[in-house]
Amino acid sequence: KSPATMYLAKGIKFSEADPEGTEKIDLVKVKFDDAVNMVMNSDITHGQSCVLILKASEFLRKQEG
Numbered sequence: 001k002s003p004a005t006m007y008l009a010k011g012i013k014f015s016e017a018d019p020e021g022t023e024k025i026d027l028v029k030v031k032f033d034d035a036v037n038m039v040m041n042s043d044i045t046h047g048q049s050c051v052l053i054l055k056a057s058e059f060l061r062k063q064e065g
Helices: 032-040 046-065
Strands: none
Touching: 032 046
């Protein structure tokens, strides 16, 4: 079991990152629909990221419909 907490934020503004000394974070901005396609095409393969993107996609689809 590998518990993780995931959040969906809408209408946010990006600011300067303040990573801890051991963190290496590369910020890549893509449109959400493109991110979903990247998961489906195996361009994004990090498991937790894939789960979050697909769950958010389904949540948003239900909100629209």
